[in-house]
Amino acid sequence: MRGRIFVFALTAALAFPANALESPGIDPTTADALETVCHAVRDAQIQDDSSLDGRCVGGTGGFLGGVMQTAPDTIEPVVADVTTRLALLVEEEVKCKLVETEIPQAIRLASTYSKDPEQVERIIRIAETIEACQLGATQAIDLSALREIASDTGA
Amino acid sequence: MLERLSRQFGVLSAGVIVFAAALFVLPGEAQHEQLGQAKPPQVARMLASMPAPLSERAQDAVAESCYRSLRSTYFAALDTPRRQQVLDTCEAAMSDLTGNVPTHGAAGLVLAQIGVITGSATAGALLEESARVSPNSTWLRLRRLDISRASEALPDDAALLMTRDINDLLATPAGQQGLARRYLADTAFAQKLLAVVDTAPAPVQKAFVDAIRLAEGAE
Numbered sequence: 001m002r003g004r005i006f007v008f009a010l011t012a013a014l015a016f017p018a019n020a021l022e023s024p025g026i027d028p029t030t031a032d033a034l035e036t037v038c039h040a041v042r043d044a045q046i047q048d049d050s051s052l053d054g055r056c057v058g059g060t061g062g063f064l065g066g067v068m069q070t071a072p073d074t075i076e077p078v079v080a081d082v083t084t085r086l087a088l089l090v091e092e093e094v095k096c097k098l099v100e101t102e103i104p105q106a107i108r109l110a111s112t113y114s115k116d117p118e119q120v121e122r123i124i125r126i127a128e129t130i131e132a133c134q135l136g137a138t139q140a141i142d143l144s145a146l147r148e149i150a151s152d153t154g155a
Numbered sequence: 156m157l158e159r160l161s162r163q164f165g166v167l168s169a170g171v172i173v174f175a176a177a178l179f180v181l182p183g184e185a186q187h188e189q190l191g192q193a194k195p196p197q198v199a200r201m202l203a204s205m206p207a208p209l210s211e212r213a214q215d216a217v218a219e220s221c222y223r224s225l226r227s228t229y230f231a232a233l234d235t236p237r238r239q240q241v242l243d244t245c246e247a248a249m250s251d252l253t254g255n256v257p258t259h260g261a262a263g264l265v266l267a268q269i270g271v272i273t274g275s276a277t278a279g280a281l282l283e284e285s286a287r288v289s290p291n292s293t294w295l296r297l298r299r300l301d302i303s304r305a306s307e308a309l310p311d312d313a314a315l316l317m318t319r320d321i322n323d324l325l326a327t328p329a330g331q332q333g334l335a336r337r338y339l340a341d342t343a344f345a346q347k348l349l350a351v352v353d354t355a356p357a358p359v360q361k362a363f364v365d366a367i368r369l370a371e372g373a374e
Binding site (some may be wrong): 076077079080081083084087088113116118119122123125126 | 226227229231232233234235236237238
């Protein structure tokens with residue numbers, strides 16, 4: 001019986017792989033999956049739920065580490081994409097509560113995968129902007145800019 | 156709304172890549188319709204492949220795409236070569252536009268935006284030129300303000316223009332509302348803004364306070 005359960009579990013794991021949220025040992029293999037993980041981590045941490053702590057940072061490292069192994073030539077735009085996705089998870093509606101999540105840490109970690117020192121510097125500035133809760137202040141974060149564009153043009 | 160705008164612009168997905176690739180087989184005049192949905196490097200590629208001359212609507216769309224691209228988080232996070240490619244392409248496209256239509260305010264503003272981003276010595280003059288060709292446009296004035304307040308090292312002449320723009324914006328309800336939204340979003344800018352508001356006549360100050368209350372209620 002125990003053997004059957006083991007086989008079933010193994011089969012299920014192989015058939016439905018990579019639910020990184022429920023399986024912290026599995027790194028997200030796509031940027032979409034990473035965003036899903038970080039979205040859930042963000043929501044949990046806003047509610048002071050620490051059960052998912054570390055998954056966003058870990059997933060970021062795992063995903064970008066995988067890209068470094070499989071397609072190192074594409075790493076810089078992927079880092080930019082990950083940074084953008086993470087930054088966009090920081091919404092102004094929740095005010096500064098979001099800067100207490102691990103999203104800025106994940107952004108900082110993402111920057112370390114780039115070989116371009118200027119890109120690293122700019123991405124760290126984005127993380128700092130989030131940490132300082134100055135989302136509308138600099139060109140590093142365009143969330144308020146998008147809202148302003150919509151308002152100013154009547155969109 | 157924010158989520159939708161962010162998605163349109165900030166998230167790289169396989170669908171967008173395929174879509175952007177498909178644009179290359181579309182007639183050139185159709186490409187501008189989709190520029191706002193592309194990410195900066197894709198914008199650069201699309202602009203490079205556009206036929207000239209563009210219609211007036213297409214010119215506006217190209218200028219809008221460059222403005223949004225250069226304001227995006229993705230652009231800020233890009234690696235230096237790709238970032239430079241976007242800057243170069245937008246600069247060339249905007250130079251073409253202003254060459255053909257010297258009074259194209261939005262294109263002139265993007266040239267000023269590029270000047271501020273790159274720390275060009277002519278950034279202040281470009282901002283001033285943008286103000287000269289579009290003296291009565293509230294939305295361009297607000298964008299000029301956004302470009303200036305995002306800069307960490309604003310030239311003196313640009314700082315003076317910023318004060319002038321704030322005073323002009325305070326004179327209209329639409330300008331007051333735009334300023335109020337920025338007052339709430341940017342605490343550093345709020346201090347500069349208040350310094351100018353303090354010098355305005357009492358009725359203008361009251362109108363600005365009302366606009367802030369209105370903006371707070373909308374949040």
